Amino acid sequence: MNAPLREPQQDRSRATRERLLASTVDLLATRGWAATTVAKVAEEAGVSRGAAQHHFPTREALFTAVIEQMYDDMTEDVGHSLESIPSGPGRIAAVVEQAVSIYTGTSFKAALQVWAAAASDPALADVIRPLEAKMGRAAHAFVVSGLDPDGTRPQAYRLAQITLDLARGFGLADTLTDDSRRRAGVQAAWVEQLTAALD
């Protein structure tokens, strides 16, 4: 009759793992790649170094797990987003807002650190590429459905690509300064463009 005891232990273990992964994302986004070590992550998460090393014996194991989770989260967020998109006249603006939010949050800032590191680390780049492609496809499918719910506007395919490349550019502009004010104007201009192009 170990089950009742084992259950909360598994829960605790899962909670510890999740805390470690969340601290890794935060550290990556705010302190950068080099500063994000297993020891530092453990400290931030309030977990002993031994427990952290039990979950992630190496820095590579931690990074692989966090990258997978980061992309899974972003992919899942995008999947859920369609439900919250209004169907009325605000639809296009809401879709663009969701697309932009993918690239301006903490996950993106963490992903940018991983990207920069992967530019000179072929093994890391190999890990990221398929996750990146999967996330990109999910984001594109979401924007296309948002812009063209009836499937009657073939131009939505390219317009969705422009929207996502633009959102990625916004994300990069937001890394060194709070770019939200300038961005709001550019984003509104793009929503206007989109509305005209989909008409």
Add this chain to the structure above:
Amino acid sequence: MNAPLREPQQDRSRATRERLLASTVDLLATRGWAATTVAKVAEEAGVSRGAAQHHFPTREALFTAVIEQMYDDMTEDVGHSLESIPSGPGRIAAVVEQAVSIYTGTSFKAALQVWAAAASDPALADVIRPLEAKMGRAAHAFVVSGLDPDGTRPQAYRLAQITLDLARGFGLADTLTDDSRRRAGVQAAWVEQLTAALD
């Protein structure tokens, strides 16, 4: 009568400095921030460590110089670009192509490494921010003049911003994979949009 002797020495010194800076950009773009040390740069440039340290006593001195030169080069390139823009029907496509080329070259890949490092280094961010702003203004002025040579289309202001944010997004997508094929289609769609919006 030291002048004839001193002249070539100054030339040599300037050439050495330029070789060191060029090697720094290449190393940043291909090997990343952490791997770009003064010693490695000297080796790549074929310059003795002593000579490298004479020009750049610290890594900070080297990085400040290379960042300034990188942004100066990008700003200057953008300034010269208008001369090569055709005035006929290919003008808009040529302006967009120039804007995209700013963000898809080696300088941008090097700049991305500096950006990622600056996200967790406030002193470095302070160095980059004004250079980045100056470059951004030059790029925007170039795209506006290219899209609206007669100054009769007020919408060119926002359309130029969208063009540059989009170009920055293209640049980021190009860091882990050669994205040129996908990009060509999206870029052509954007030129089409721009042409309609400026009409």
